[in-house]
Amino acid sequence: MSWWPFKKKARFQKQEFVSDFVQNASKPIPGQRAISQLEFVVLDTETSGLNSQKDQILSFGAVKIIRKSIVISSGVEWYPEIEVKGERAATIHGLVKTSNQLEHSIFMKKITDYLGGAILVGHHVGFDLEMLLQLGRRFGLDTFPNSVIDTQNFALRLEQGPQANFGQFRPEEYSLDRVCERYNIPLEDRHTASGDAFLTAQLFLKLLQLAQKKGINTYQELIR
Secondary structure (H helix, E strand, C coil), X not given: CCCCXXXXXCCCCCCHHHHHXXXXXXXXXXXXXXXXXXXXXXXXXXXXXXXXXXXXXXXXXXXXXXXXXXXXXXXXXXXXXXXXXHHHHXXXXXXXXXXXXXXXXXXXXXXXXXXXXCEEEECCHHHHHHHHHHHHHHHCCXXXXXXXXXXXXXXXXXXXXXXXXXXXXXXXXXCHHHHHHHCCCCCCCCCCHHHXXXXXXXXXXXXXXXXXXXXXXXXXXXXX
């Protein structure tokens, strides 16, 4: 029996579906590829709180944008099994369709299959991806190799210039609600994962129109 008090964090074996996803998502996208030829997945999560280390995903919603159009038929909303116990359990379980909950490996496989090599888009998307990794690490997923666009940062860059930073503005000015209002997007089906994903997809298309007016037409110009 080892007496050594310092143990390395356990690393989970990479599952086959994770290896396939990482290989596909790691393929480089040519810099000169036109934005109209790119595939995007706009995603959102609903969670039990805002602590990516302690809280968990209640639902995942997403929709695809292909050839600068929202593919309505591609919209999804999935629910993972919930592990909350104690006094919070009843409240958390009341927020999801418990009959539709998926075992975690199935939930993550469906998501990685859906994302593929697409560019990932979301509003404050870093939080959503970290919450997904909280589950994904159990199956060997350490990161998302995909290119990522945060519509919050994208809107700031287009409206205020590439050197602007959030320290110059009140945070609520670039909340999803406020930015959508500026672009005349009706705030419907708010605060569901699929509803917020669709709302963000509409916003992203508006931002792409503005980007085109500013001479942003290729993948390289989009992600710089």
